């Protein structure tokens with residue numbers, strides 16, 4: 380089993396969970412520079428769209444080297460597309476590739492992608508094998524052209540800024556493949572599903588303690604994650620629990636209680652790049668980070684799309700007098716300069 384950087388991480392492993400529309404390059408950069416988790420995942424990228432030439436999707440795969448170790452998360456259903464996109468992730472110098480088998484969104488899961496893969500275990504296994512093969516072929520020197528990638532895509536990949544995409548000194552390193560999934564479709568089948576996936580020896584299995592049907596309702600079932608942890612312990616695969624972790628202390632308690640090798644944390648990191656330090660920031664510090672984040676967003680993320688930054692601004696402004704009115708104002712902003720103006724005029728009682 381190829382574990383790559385994962386084998387060098389001390390346990391418990393605490394990682395930033397992938398979140399579509401949230402863990403973009405600016406957010407990841409803020410997390411990495413404030414208090415870096417052990418590992419960072421990108422938002423997921425669709426393999427079929429990308430292989431067919433939707434080069435605009437490549438912005439999901441831009442990263443800064445301070446984010447390392449950085450894992451690219453990909454989703455889809457066709458093995459040929461997985462093969463090509465896995466090679467692209469290798470080309471871009473990612474430290475690992477994660478296969479999404481957990482997205483419950485109807486447009487994804489109804490095609491048996493994301494959590495829909497739980498319905499088609501043979502295909503899920505084939506996808507793991509395909510990504511492993513792509514990583515191996517890359518390490519043995521296959522080129523993007525030889526793999527049949529469209530010239531337009533190859534050019535776009537080559538043009539991705541060398542200052543943000545950091546292929547390192549081992550351009551053909553062999554990178555590990557991991558899987559992130561849920562506990563089942565309608566019912567919890569976490570143990571048998573995990574056993575099926577573990578047969579393919581992924582470097583890491585991460586499981587969100589909810590079924591597809593639950594989406595984000597109810598509570599993540601850590602009792603079940605604890606049972607899966609016991610199964611994974613009998614293998615070489617690292618097992619990470621996920622769901623509803625509220626704080627660093629909570630993470631350590633859950634990991635210890637349920638015997639996982641670590642955890643991925645998603646929503647609790649929103650507006651909180653200090654999450655992995657356990658530090659509670661002051662309002663002034665939060666405002667400074669919000670301004671910083673807005674500047675990073677302008678520099679690194681999609682141009683002319685500042686509206687995508689607004690939700691982050693709202694997350695930074697919670698839990699103090701006047702936060703509601705402030706959020707309303709921030710939701711109208713179109714630039715970091717406007718954000719700075721509003722936040723520097725705000726008088727807090729702190």
Ligand SMILES: Cc1cc2nc3c(=O)[nH]c(=O)nc-3n(C[C@H](O)[C@H](O)[C@H](O)COP(=O)(O)O)c2cc1C
Nearest residue numbers: 396397398399422423559587622623624644645646
């Ligand atoms: C807005 C949003 C987007 C998400 N996008 C992804 C994604 O792209 N890939 C993925 O594996 N999980 C995705 N998730 C699921 C999270 O990674 C995580 O499994 C889930 O939120 C539970 O963990 P938490 O309670 O710590 O947030 C997303 C969750 C949210 C809230």
